[in-house]
Structures are given as structure tokens and as C-alpha cells.
Amino acid sequence: MKSITKYLTFHTEKRFKLINITQQIEEIVQQSNINEGICLINSMHITSSIFINDDEKGLHLDFEKWLQKLAPHLPIEQYLHNDTGEDNADAHLKRQIMGRETIVAITGGKLDFGPWEQIFYGEFDGLRNKKVLVKVIGE
Amino acid sequence: MKSITKYLTFHTEKRFKLINITQQIEEIVQQSNINEGICLINSMHITSSIFINDDEKGLHLDFEKWLQKLAPHLPIEQYLHNDTGEDNADAHLKRQIMGRETIVAITGGKLDFGPWEQIFYGEFDGLRNKKVLVKVIGE
Amino acid sequence: MKSITKYLTFHTEKRFKLINITQQIEEIVQQSNINEGICLINSMHITSSIFINDDEKGLHLDFEKWLQKLAPHLPIEQYLHNDTGEDNADAHLKRQIMGRETIVAITGGKLDFGPWEQIFYGEFDGLRNKKVLVKVIGE
Numbered sequence: 001m002k003s004i005t006k007y008l009t010f011h012t013e014k015r016f017k018l019i020n021i022t023q024q025i026e027e028i029v030q031q032s033n034i035n036e037g038i039c040l041i042n043s044m045h046i047t048s049s050i051f052i053n054d055d056e057k058g059l060h061l062d063f064e065k066w067l068q069k070l071a072p073h074l075p076i077e078q079y080l081h082n083d084t085g086e087d088n089a090d091a092h093l094k095r096q097i098m099g100r101e102t103i104v105a106i107t108g109g110k111l112d113f114g115p116w117e118q119i120f121y122g123e124f125d126g127l128r129n130k131k132v133l134v135k136v137i138g139e
Numbered sequence: 140m141k142s143i144t145k146y147l148t149f150h151t152e153k154r155f156k157l158i159n160i161t162q163q164i165e166e167i168v169q170q171s172n173i174n175e176g177i178c179l180i181n182s183m184h185i186t187s188s189i190f191i192n193d194d195e196k197g198l199h200l201d202f203e204k205w206l207q208k209l210a211p212h213l214p215i216e217q218y219l220h221n222d223t224g225e226d227n228a229d230a231h232l233k234r235q236i237m238g239r240e241t242i243v244a245i246t247g248g249k250l251d252f253g254p255w256e257q258i259f260y261g262e263f264d265g266l267r268n269k270k271v272l273v274k275v276i277g278e
Numbered sequence: 279m280k281s282i283t284k285y286l287t288f289h290t291e292k293r294f295k296l297i298n299i300t301q302q303i304e305e306i307v308q309q310s311n312i313n314e315g316i317c318l319i320n321s322m323h324i325t326s327s328i329f330i331n332d333d334e335k336g337l338h339l340d341f342e343k344w345l346q347k348l349a350p351h352l353p354i355e356q357y358l359h360n361d362t363g364e365d366n367a368d369a370h371l372k373r374q375i376m377g378r379e380t381i382v383a384i385t386g387g388k389l390d391f392g393p394w395e396q397i398f399y400g401e402f403d404g405l406r407n408k409k410v411l412v413k414v415i416g417e
Contacts, residue, residue, distance in 0.1 A: 001314075001417045003416070003417075005314075005383065005385050040383055042382075044392025044395065045394065046330065046332050046392075046394050046395060079340045080335075080336030080339050081334055081336040081337035084334065084336060089337060092331055092340075092341075093340070093341070096329065096331070096377070100329070100330050100380065101381060133390055133392075135390070137315060137316060137416065
């Protein structure tokens with residue numbers, strides 16, 4: 001069994017941001033020289049997500065509006081977590097809906113994707129460095 | 140390390156449909172001759188899900204009602220994504236709640252399941268061919 | 279490829295309870311003698327979750343309040359599933375938001391975690407024995 005492990009760093013200028021990271025993952029898969037296996041991609045922080053969906057601008061605004069409705073940022077006093085001095089309780093909740101990680105099959109040396117699948121880093125509490133782990137295992 | 144990769148196709152006659160696919164996955168695991176490992180099952184489309192829950196008719200109707208409440212299909216104009224000519228923005232959101240993929244442990248050549256675990260394909264924008272990827276890796 | 283499979287049992291005295299199980303998972307990873315690979319942790323029941331988030335008391339109460347809002351336990355008659363004699367339809371829904379499983383990378387013989395990542399068992403229908411599966415594969 002072969003494996004490769006890489007760490008990506010993101011620093012967004014807005015609290016909420018969705019970033020297409022598919023190409024960066026493809027490059028790591030290529031470097032791995034793994035033909036058959038799986039690729040794990042996970043946020044190493046608990047206020048951000050890795051997820052697979054569509055790279056369509058309107059949909060990304062729909063996601064933002066929807067997540068703000070399901071887990072509003074304001075008022076920050078509505079969350080006990082924010083009594084600790086934090087203001088990001090909503091980001092901890094949003095990340096549960098969007099997920100921590102995804103696993104993609106590697107077949108014939110490539111991400112085995114359907115026609116529209118793209119991998120996103122979902123930042124819900126940005127303005128600082130956050131890391132993503134990528135691990136490919138297989139042969 | 141051994142691996143097997145299969146693709147299943149689903150075409151539902153309704154926009155929303157939950158289909159129990161456990162037996163099809165069991166057959167692939169059997170074909171793989173893998174005793175210890177993992178089985179990845181993921182939707183290859185971004186408006187459908189793979190998830191594990193209960194095969195109970197009432198619960199499936201509860202899921203449908205609940206998902207329509209959290210991410211209503213109508214009015215379609217409420218979503219920017221639908222300005223592209225699509226009408227399935229809600230399905231992109233529903234799929235985030237229900238998830239893209241599941242990973243099941245293979246132990247002793249079988250899906251290592253609890254008493255009620257069943258694998259479902261969740262279709263939220265049907266009426267056309269959609270694919271599911273199944274990959275087993277292990278030894 | 280090496281593998282190890284373990285089963286943990288939880289029995290909570292309340293219907294809703296979040297339990298930090300990180301140390302138990304670390305011990306299994308250590309026992310496995312696997313240096314590079316992945317660790318799958320999943321609930322074997324369909325009314326509970328495994329997820330990774332923050333070990334902060336206030337946030338756990340926020341999670342409980344939030345999940346009760348998105349999928350209320352009462353009135354139990356609002357769910358068709360409860361016509362079967364069950365009263366746990368809400369737990370089946372809550373578990374979809376919080377997720378069934380997580381996969382953690384094993385790097386250098388350890389859970390490859392960010393600074394705040396902790397693994398939780400999320401019980402939404404307790405008062406009875408429930409099992410969690412842990413499987414490590416790698417080399």
C-alpha cells in the first residue's frame with residue numbers, strides 16, 4: 001500500500017467563502033502515483049467544511065443565504081458558545097450541515113468523478129489561516 | 140491491496156425518491172473477494188445522496204416532508220441558481236443534509252452493519268439517469 | 279495491508295447526549311500498529327452519530343437547542359414513523375445533520391488532527407445499549 005499526505009492552507013478575507021480546490025487535489029493525486037485507492041480530504045478546523053457540489057456562482061450565494069437562515073451569525077448572544085468570548089458558534093453548526101470531509105475514489109490514477117462534481121473548501125469563520133488535510137492511499 | 144469498482148444507474152419516475160440499494164452493494168462486496176477493508180458508496184451527481192438509515196415507509200415520508208421544509212422546491216425563483224434555467228437548487232441543498240457518500244467497514248467478507256442499517260440512494264432531482272460509484276478496497 | 283476492528287458500547291441515561299470518545303479511538307490506533315492509513319468510526323445505529331467538532335460545554339448545549347429546533351422531538355404525532363409505536367423519528371432526522379461516520383487520517387501512527395478536532399458520539403435516542411464501530415486500515 002502506498003500513501004501520500006499533504007496539507008493545504010487557506011486564508012479568506014471574508015468570514016464566509018466557498019473555494020473550488022479540485023485542481024489542487026488532482027495535482028496531489030497525480031504526485032501520489034496511486035492508480036487504485038481513495039483520497040480523503042478534510043478540514044482540520046471545526047468551523048469549516050470540505051464538500052462536493054456545483055461550481056455555480058448563484059448556487060454559492062444560495063448556500064450562503066440558506067446556511068445563514070439555518071444557523072444565523074447574529075445575534076451572537078443567541079449561542080452559549082459565544083459566552084466564551086468567541087463569536088463563531090454559528091460556524092460550528094454550519095459545518096455540520098456541510099460536512100467535515102469527503103472521500104473520493106481514485107480509479108486509473110484519477111479522481112473518479114461524475115460530470116459536475118467539484119471539491120470545495122467551505123469557510124464559515126475566516127480571516128485567519130486554516131488547514132486542509134489530503135491523504136491518498138492505495139496502489 | 141485488492142480493489143473493485145462498479146457503477147450503478149438509477150432513473151426515478153419522481154423528482155424525490157429513496158431507494159434501498161443494500162442488496163446491490165452486498166453483491167459487489169461478495170464479488171470483490173475482499174475480507175477486511177472498506178466500501179465507499181457515493182452519488183456521482185450533486186443533486187442526490189447516499190446515506191444509511193431505516194427502511195421504514197413512514198420515516199421516508201417524514202424525510203421528504205422535512206427536507207421540503209428545510210429546502211423547499213417552490214417557489215423556484217427563491218434561488219439564484221434557478222436563474223440559470225435550472226429548477227433544482229433545492230436538490231443541491233437537500234443533498235448537503237443527507238450527504239454525498241458513506242463508507243462501510245468490510246469485516247469477514249461482509250458489510251459490518253448494526254441491526255437496522257440499510258443503504259439508500261436519495262434522489263432529489265430525478266426523471267433522468269444518475270450514477271452511483273461503489274469501490275471496495277482491502278485484502 | 280493491516281487492519282483492526284473494534285466495537286464500543288454506549289448507554290446514556292438521557293435521550294440526548296454528546297460524548298467525547300477521542301481517547302478511546304487513540305488507544306485503538308495505538309494498538310493497531312498502523313503508521314499510515316485511515317480510521318473509520320461509525321455509529322452502528324441509525325439514531326446516533328459520530329462527528330468531529332469542539333469539546334466546549336456551551337457549544338454542546340447550542341447543538342442540542344439547534345437540533346431540537348430543526349427536528350423537534352415533540353409532538354411525536356408530527357412524524358409518520360412514530361405511528362409504528364416508536365417515538366424516535368426526530369432522532370433519525372437529527373442523525374442526518376450530524377452524520378453517521380467520520381474518517382480520520384493516520385499519519386506517523388497517530389490521528390492526524392488539527393488543533394481543536396475531537397471525536398464525539400452523538401446520542402439522540404439513548405437509554406439503551408448502542409454500538410460504535412472502529413476500523414483502522416493501512417500499513
